[in-house]
Amino acid sequence: MADDNHENGTSNGDVPEIELIIKASTIDGRRKGACLFCQEYFMDLYLLAELKTISLKVTTVDMQKPPPDFRTNFQATPPPILIDNGDAILENEKIERHIMKNIPGGHNLFVQDKEVATLVENLFSKLKLLLLNAKDKDKDPKSSSLMAHLRKIDEHLGRKGTRFLTGDTMCCFDCELMPRLQHIRVAGKYFADFEIPETLVHLWRYMHHMYRLDAFLQSCPADQDIINHYKLQQSMKMKKHEELETPTFTTSIPIEVNDD
Template identity: 70%
Template sequence: MGLPPEIDFRMLCVFKIMLSPLQVTTVDMQKPPPDFRTNFEATHPPILIDNGLAILENEKIERHIMKSVPGGHNLFVQDKEVASLIENLYSKLKLVLVRKDEQKSAALRAHLGRIDGLLERRGTRFLTGDTMCCFDCELMPRLQHIRVAGKYFVDFEIPTSFRALWRYMYHMYQLDAFTQSCPADQDIINHYKLQQLSAKGLVLTPTPTLQRKELPTDVALKMKKHEELETPTFTTSIPIDVSENSNAE
């Protein structure tokens, strides 16, 4: 299952801690290094290089891992319930950011509630068990975008009543595979600001409740395509007590 291009988290990072040693390198596609341009031209990550062989597409990367990496097949489990539950989550976030109305926000909360219900019923650390799989590599980046971009642009928050979902996020935040590849809050926010530049008539401005210095629309649309970050921040806090209800500490 390939990740949408809007999601920054690279599914391959999970293999850094679960399978054989893997070096993960992030690339700024606006300023790719010379050797990247030479070898891959305009190809977008993720790219897997195994013994000099470059595999460039998500589906081909998955097939290669399943066939060539010891234990790799365990990551690509089949679970129709999970697959159908997470596939439209990101599109609901996009609708919330574009429409900015309570109806779309309610639909996103309801979708998150169904995921919370599944996690509560299963009682596992991750979506399909107590070890990560491909579905977790898709869901958690979406949740992080919902936390950061949803809060910044429309003051959307994941309800604290979704305790199973928050416990799930807690476990994901403990993994180096996620924390070392998760983009900074500013990068996620800047991603959606760049989308407003490419979509005519679409203006995403922070909600007043965030107490940020807001730019006029005409100035916001002239923003640079990349914001230099002095102090990147990462939202990884958990608003509930998971110590008693967590399966692992």
């Protein structure tokens, strides 16, 4: 297991130490992998660590060659795994509930908003559909259900007029949405030549704000890891040179954005 050393906050007796075990890169087995849930909970906990309510330790595990102690402790359970005071929380829904109810400050991240919940939770299936149809030359990615869904998010952000989905401070929905947008940007472009249109200015402004936050930047997988994640799903082989590539991170914005 590789310790990613994202320790924030202090380790004194007043602040609980939380460990998050996440999947490692499928390319080098050490750096952060492209698991959406791992990044989502990493972001949630990073925000709490910035507020000094917890001290955060992030550990990556190579699931292709998990170490013996991982197999002994967790058997076949894949990350994310949250460890709080010696207790391991293994399922995604239980991790979410634990952050909300048991981790200091966690309840502040979990906002109730049905409209936003629907916007976020239905997005990823649209990306998978786009990738599935990528080889079909008759299907235009610009008319895809993914594009229609991104327009809905853009319209929501335009109506709201705030930095983030529910206001001017981040919440759990932002930690869920932004990793998915990054996968759409990187995998959508690579496999289907899909790009988020520059006309979705509210969405780009949102991404601009997210790209400036440590919670996103520290948790974000490399472009190569996102691409390899989907290659493995499609049983495509990785080329040897990919292991030697310097990791790149797409965080540019194609439009002018004010910082207000």
